[in-house]
Amino acid sequence: MNEKPAMVPPGPDERRDSLGNQAHDSSNAGQRDPSGAGSSARTGSRPSPLRVVGIGLALCAVIVLALGIVWSRQPPTFDVAALQATELAAIEGSRPVPGTAVVAAAIGVGETLLDKPGGFLFNDITPPGIYLDNMPNWEYGALKELRDSVRALRNDFSRSQTQSIENDHAKRADVKLAIDASSWMLPSAEDEYRQAMDSLRLFLRDLSTGRDRSARFYARADNLAAYLSVVEKRLGSLALRLSASVGDHELAAALIMNVGDPNAEMEPEIESMKIDGGGGATPWYLVDDIFYEARGYTWALLHMMRAVSIDFADILASKNADISIQQIIRDLEGASKTMASPIVLNGHGYGFLANHSLVMASYISRANAAVLDLRILMQQG
Structure with missing residues (x-):
């Protein structure tokens, strides 16, 4: 009958070695665990690409909405007499003759369309301008009146009779304002309207100084x-x-x-x-x-x-x-x-x-x- 060999109890030196090895293993395990936990924590704290894209889109939507609200506000009115004085002050030897207020008002309306918050939005093809409709329609109404005024300046106010010669600057301003308001390049409506304002300033200069005999206001x-x-x-x-x-x-x-x-x-x-x-x-x-x-x-x-x-x-x-x-x-x-x-x-x-x-x-x-x-x-x- 086979008998299991008797277990010999470990001696004092063997027990110390066993306890030392266990303590060393526990120490190594303890050193590895925190490192693993930290790595896991760092990996979990990184936002996913989808989350980054979502946050970016949300910020863009907020910015577009805020700009749309600001750009849709109607510009305040301006003082025509004060603008007339400002425009004439920039011209050497000028004086406030009849017609300078009408020309200055046309310049003020045109530059308001171009320089108000957001600029001219009617021909925008990028957000938020492309999504707005109230301000572009407001711009179209103001532009319609500006065209009527400049055309009256060209055909009626600056001419004494039907056989008189029209002023070149008034003519050029009328032609430049006639471009399609939805044109956004080659040429853009903004560039043409800016040139029209330059022509009106030249007409104002000739009218207020008397340099050009064809620049008259009747x-x-x-x-x-x-x-x-x-x-x-x-x-x-x-x-x-x-x-x-x-x-x-x-x-x-x-x-x-x-x-x-x-x-x-x-x-x-x-x-x-x-x-x-x-x-x-x-x-x-x-x-x-x-x-x-x-x-x-x-x-x-x-x-x-x-x-x-x-x-x-x-x-x-x-x-x-x-x-x-x-x-x-x-x-x-x-x-x-x-x-x-x-x-x-x-x-x-x-x-x-x-x-x-x-x-x-x-x-x-x-x-x-x-x-x-x-x-x-x-x-x-």
Whole structure:
């Protein structure tokens, strides 16, 4: 019968060696564990590439949103008389002759379009400009009035009669402003508009110093009446388009100016609305576009009317038309007031919500009536 060999108890020296080896192993294990834990902690603290991309996109979205809010604010009005003095102070030997206020106001409107926060946004193809629609429509309205004013300067204000020669600087400014506002390269709209402002400054220099005999400004009643005739059509069209926000045919028909005058010319949208009985309501996604276009036009027209009150002061006084021009300015100031609402509301009639388009149409219709009275006064002998 096999027997297991008897276990001999280890001696004192063997026990010490065993305990020493265990302690050494434990010490090594303890040294390795913290190192492993630290490595694991460092590996887990590194953000993943997906997380980095997400944080970057979130920051970009916040920046784009903030810029969009800042760039969508309407620029403040400027003092036409102060701008006229500033422009003339930069020209040696200049003096404030009639016409310098109108030219200075046109320069101020044009440079506001180019130098306001965000610059000219209508032709932007990158965010946030490409996503904005309120400010680009505001710019288009202001640009429309600027084009009308510069064209009147070229064809009426700077010419004494039909056989007179047009000024080269006024002509070049008109041509440069006629470029498509959506053009963004070769050439860009901003570059062309900047050149137009340079041409207006050259016209202002020649006008205020008398260096060029072709640079003249004739502050006559018939010239002003021709410009006011264009303004009438613009305001009548805007009032009609704004009133269409509720699709009220009777209200739209009441805002049509000069319907009974067979010689009065109408813009295409006014004529079509007259024929078809008023048309339907403006689609909801176009209400704010028309509203901000009207805001831009009235903002630019406000400065031009202030300039007209300066350059045509003698004519207005002789025609007893001071009250009419001041009424136009007051109504345009009302149309350009700062909005408290962040969005354009489109309520109906006396409903729960306001209708900002009808409020704007009311101001514009009052201004249009005053423009009509002023034009009639200018045409009377």
